[in-house]
Amino acid sequence: MEDSTKKLMAIVLATVMMSSVAGMVGAQELRPQVEAPAGNDATVAFSDQTTDGTSVTVDSVNTPDGGFVVIHDDSLLDGEVTGSVIGVSEYLEPGENENVTVTLFDDVPGATFDRTELTENETLIAMPHRDTNANETYDFVATDGSDDGPYVANGSAVTDAANVTVEASETTGESFVVDNLTAPAVVERGDALDVTATVENPNDEADTQTVEYRFDGNVSAREEVSLDAGESTDFTTTVDTSEIASDAYIHGVYTREDGQPAQVLIVDEIVSFGVTDLTAPESVTAGDTVSVNATVSNPNEFAHEQPVQFRFDGDLVETRSVELExxxxxxxxFEIPTDGTPAGMYIHSVFSNDFGQDAIITIEAPDDDDDADDGDADDGDVDDGDAGDDADDGDADDGDADDGDADDGDAGDDDADDGESDDGNADDGDADDDDAGDDDAGDDDAGDGDDSGEDGSADDGDADDGDIDDGDDSSEDADDGGSSDGDADDGDSGEDGSADDGDADDGDDSGEDGSADDGDAGDGDDSGEDDGDEEQPETPEDG
Structure with a gap:
């Protein structure tokens, strides 16, 4: 732009500015616009330039008392004094500052914008402003022009104008792609709206592109994202909803040619889901699976998703997301296994965010088979019903081949009748076992009751038996042919029970009864002769 044209425009803009400010204040007392002291005037230099549309650079600005340099768009020419402000610098200390960068459409207190960058070439105006309330914050727009007004020289605002050319973005490939937008569908007013989306570079080479987040059409976040070929990243931003009216809004993440929009509902309050009708068995056996049911209701006038918890004995077992219209x-x-849970009473619960219900369940121990009561825990027949104490019945020395049978120890201890009820008893004529006629060849007479071929009793009438208790009716076989029962020569060669054997324990090592040497070792018969049956008339009948 020609210098003369710029000077003329600056004069016009300054006139418009001052008249607009006076009209805007109206009946209010206009804060005096103080001119800079002589020799230290406020100045600004703003040259034509090319930009990407998001910022501009002011060549120099002098603020004698400190302040700001403000960028207006050309709507100032139409009288839009505060509405034309599209950018403001940070607070500038008193004096001259050079190459001051001013971001456009962002962080202007009191201003709202429907765009985020210049999209076409425009004429912009740079204007230094005072910090009249000395708080180092630009309050001109927020106070409708009553605070932080422009520096004035010769009764006019100090300004400079420049033609700003928007540079077309150079692209080396396809637009970045937006995917997986994540954000809540409903937000309680005052809570943060957290937004995340995946941005991917689909090109075969690295590229840098602009990614924006828009809420209700307006850009609230912008970022230059650089990605290698095929690389992706998460774009995140947060919206403060405390100043947003309760309503439904469209928001989304966008790149040059792609984007993902979504709807969010901002409400005054989100009421927690309710929990009712908790049902579960009152008792189960450990190892069973417990089914717990509850009714969850959404009291809100909008669809919503909320977590529901199941807790057992206070511990969190499962959290489930429930979505309801x-x-x-x-x-x-909830299906709850009880394997390994000790027997006892437990409290279990179903909770929503603010509500819930509890119940008590009893876990019972499983029934075990009790072998101690089975009658077989000691199935060695210690208690097998033998009044005769089988512990002694069937001794190794009992002599009965069948001794030790399960019925061996009958209440009457059949060993007392083992063919020897009188055999060797005190009446056997052998109390002194010294009877000269004891060596009766028929001593093992038919009445002896033991024809099995087996001696059957350690006291089978042996002359040397000497066992006063040999025929004892006691149920304890310990004395029935006990360890001392057999004479030293008791063991016959296997011909025990021979018709001529006479004494099962005859002591006859030859195995032949009636031998001239048949005398029992302890028989007491010194004659050395076998007297025969006729010489033993007093022998009682066995049995």
């Missing part, structure tokens, strides 16, 4: 309800069921 407005004023709807559903039944949730």
């Amino acid at each position: 407005a004023s709807n309800s559903t039944t949730v069921q």
